[in-house]
Amino acid sequence: MIVSIPSLANPMLDRDNAAFIQTGVSISLAACGQDRLPSMSRGLGCKIIDSGRQVGVFVKPSQSAELLENIRRTRRVANVFSLPSSNRTLQLKGCDARIVPFDVADLPVIIAHMADFLGEVLPLGMHEGLVRTLFACAADDLVMVVYSPTAAFSQTPGPKAGEPLAAQP
Amino acid sequence: MSLRIETIRECLEGIIPGHIATCDGAGMPNLAYLSQVQFIDNEHVALSYQFFNRTRQNILAHSPVRLLLTSHLTAAQYRLSLEYLRTETSGPLFEQMKAKLAGIASHTGMAGVFRLLDEAATRRKQRRCVEAIM
Numbered sequence: 001m002i003v004s005i006p007s008l009a010n011p012m013l014d015r016d017n018a019a020f021i022q023t024g025v026s027i028s029l030a031a032c033g034q035d036r037l038p039s040m041s042r043g044l045g046c047k048i049i050d051s052g053r054q055v056g057v058f059v060k061p062s063q064s065a066e067l068l069e070n071i072r073r074t075r076r077v078a079n080v081f082s083l084p085s086s087n088r089t090l091q092l093k094g095c096d097a098r099i100v101p102f103d104v105a106d107l108p109v110i111i112a113h114m115a116d117f118l119g120e121v122l123p124l125g126m127h128e129g130l131v132r133t134l135f136a137c138a139a140d141d142l143v144m145v146v147y148s149p150t151a152a153f154s155q156t157p158g159p160k161a162g163e164p165l166a167a168q169p
Numbered sequence: 170m171s172l173r174i175e176t177i178r179e180c181l182e183g184i185i186p187g188h189i190a191t192c193d194g195a196g197m198p199n200l201a202y203l204s205q206v207q208f209i210d211n212e213h214v215a216l217s218y219q220f221f222n223r224t225r226q227n228i229l230a231h232s233p234v235r236l237l238l239t240s241h242l243t244a245a246q247y248r249l250s251l252e253y254l255r256t257e258t259s260g261p262l263f264e265q266m267k268a269k270l271a272g273i274a275s276h277t278g279m280a281g282v283f284r285l286l287d288e289a290a291t292r293r294k295q296r297r298c299v300e301a302i303m
Binding site for chain 1: 201
């Protein structure tokens with residue numbers, strides 16, 4: 001369900017949610033094939049582009065061939081961000097996703113995201129080595145999927161899960 | 170690579186939450202987190218429904234289902250391809266999942282928020298239903 005299409009002057013991602021998705025959240029990205037079979041991969045970090053009008057998510061092509069092919073075909077993505085310590089969860093959707101080459105200048109974004117994620121999950125008992133394995137990547141095995149969020153939903157567990165969010169100025 | 174579900178049972182424990190992806194009739198994907206995946210046998214798993222409104226709508230509209238599961242022991246990731254088979258709202262499987270879900274809710278400090286409405290048993294759709302992500 002597309003709730004609304006923001007104008008260029010009114011990005012779907014407000015300041016609070018833009019800040020939220022850049023914390024130590026777990027990130028995943030999905031797209032569907034022609035037969036409606038979805039595929040998804042973990043994101044290794046994200047980047048706010050153009051004051052929140054676009055979001056960039058870093059994924060590893062070696063683990064995401066089907067996802068990336070689906071994005072090339074449909075350009076439609078669902079992107080979930082969830083903070084382990086609070087279960088606050090946000091889903092964004094977009095219809096104009098494209099795949100852009102990884103810029104090594106963005107490597108600090110991934111490194112910082114992993115550090116933030118470690119800060120989230122180590123107190124929950126997850127082993128550091130496990131997290132570092134999940135985030136292990138090489139610059140030549142990274143791409144950024146960029147899209148304009150056209151809908152946002154709260155998925156924080158509770159009776160309001162699934163409700164569309166309106167961007168706050 | 171195709172694997173038997175029984176070989177990745179640690180991924181079903183919910184220590185690292187799994188993801189479920191579905192697709193609506195217009196081709197728009199939907200993603201949600203999973204509380205638990207219940208192993209039934211190598212052909213079947215059961216998923217609990219709590220707040221998966223869009224997920225449930227898509228499944229009932231015959232969306233294929235994909236799960237992304239992660240081992241808390243090795244960090245290995247697996248994608249499972251599933252199709253919806255039936256919904257159960259009572260019986261031994263339902264009660265077993267309800268009891269386990271109460272434990273998860275307590276563990277996460279969210280008792281009273283998680284509530285098992287019903288559950289969907291699913292079965293493997295394809296021969297290559299469990300795919301290891303290298």
